[in-house]
Amino acid sequence: MRLLNLLPIPLVATVASAYFEITSPSENAQWRNGGVNVISWEKGTLDGIDSFDIEMTRLSEDGLTYIASTVPAEKASPSSLNVYLENIPAADDYFLLFLNATHGIMYTTSPRFTILNSSATSTSGSTPTPDRAVATVTISGTPNPTQGFVTTFAAASSALPNLEWRALVGIGAVLVAGLGGAVCVLV
Known part of the structure; x- marks a missing residue:
């Protein structure tokens, strides 16, 4: 008998929904200044994450x-984003x-990856192929935590109906509880 058949349903849902992995850049990947590089990911479906933010940092530098x-x-949305690098420190x-x-x-x-100068030769031998179906974000210069996000996407359209539905359920539950309390007081 499989282990998943023995687990209670909520635990199975939790295990299945905790999956979120960045698939590109892979470990030791080399991105190049002056070129388009691809960020891609895979994620679970029942995790409640409608959108997320992407930041880049270095191990040895602040910012x-x-x-x-x-x-x-x-x-339903693409699970990748193109990033054009311009004057990012190698x-x-x-x-x-x-x-x-x-x-x-x-x-x-x-995973940890490398950014090369535009004139450097890649030792990985492969050049990332941009995904033509998704947006391209251009980032440039040194890290600057006082500068905002380069790109902000529109809010996920499916998040609003879910929020309205949850709000209606919450209001309904409060009304039912209130009416139940009123009935108990009157009886």
């Missing part, structure tokens, strides 16, 4: 580069952070 805010995380200790910057919730981090 963040804010790449994109409210990136759609729905299954180094081998970069990481991407997927998080909710407003609430300080970290979802996942990428």
